[in-house]
Amino acid sequence: MDQAVNAANLGAAAGDLSMWALFMHASVVVKLVMIGLVTCSVIVWAIIFDKFTTVRRVNRQANDFEERFWAGGSLDDLYESDGAKPVHPMAAVFGAAMGEWRRSSRITGIDLVHGGVQDRVNRAMAITITREMDRLNRWIIFLATIGPVAPFIGLFGTVWGIMHAFGSIAAMHNTNLSVVAPGISEALFATAIGLVTAIPAVIAYNVISNSMSVFEDRLDAFGTEFAAILSRQSEERGA
Structure with missing residues (x-):
């Protein structure tokens, strides 16, 4: 029964090889693969x-x-305007270092070069850089995952579709190209979508x-x- 239905679908699709017709005449599994890949492609482009x-921002x-910062103004004024409530990564790094320096100097009463204050400032900046880069790199792992995986998902849809296409061809007892081509095209369409999804990713x-690495540097x-x-x-203060 299923082969008869597939055979009928192949016959109906013989004269229409548009993308919509290829999708509509594909088997359920291949349709799910196509829908999944198209969804992933939309997400990929949104992330891009x-x-x-x-x-750029x-x-x-x-x-x-x-x-x-390099205009020579007061660091305290810059901290109050940008560092206290940072809205971008570089201001956050500046705010973390400046805040730690001010707190350490006020609490310990010592300068930056003694008592490990400089180490605390360096750690504060390192932690802030790591946190900001983690935030900027969010969702990039999705691109790294979809890139190598999408072609294989499309290939799975292709293999599945070809299996059903040959089953339908056998049911029709006809190997004419006009009968074979639609079923094979439907199957290969899944691989094409997989490649279209993977290459941009x-x-x-x-x-x-690379851009994130440059910005982190x-x-x-x-x-x-x-x-x-x-x-x-x-040092100038202590001199």
Whole structure:
């Protein structure tokens, strides 16, 4: 009975090889594979758009902050305006270091270069950088997962579809190309969707991961420079 139905579907699809017809005449399992892959593709593109927008935003915010930081103004004023309630990663690193330095100096009454205060400042910045990068890298693992997996999911749909297509062809006792082509096309359509889903995910993962690594290096460099500034100011204070 199922083979007869599939055979009828093949016959109906013989003259229509549009994407919608290929989907509609596919078996239930292949349809589920296609729907799953299309859903993953939508999520992939949403993540790509979000991450590229985020990378541009945090770099622009970091540029603006560094301009104010290197303008030579008061660090205390900059802390009150940006560091106390940071809204971007570089301000968060600055706020963590500045807050720890101020608390340590106030509580211990010692300068930055003694009593392990500099170590606490460095740890505060390192923890903040890790936390901010974890937040920025959220959902990137989805791209890393979908990239290599999606083609195999599509291939599974293709194998399943070909099995049913050959079963239907056998039921029709006809190997004419016009009969064979629709069923094979429906099956291969799943692999095509898998590749369309995987390729952007792999490319985007590599590009975004590289951008995130560059930004993390930028935060590390800023933290190192800021720690040196705090150390120099403390030495001048103690002189």
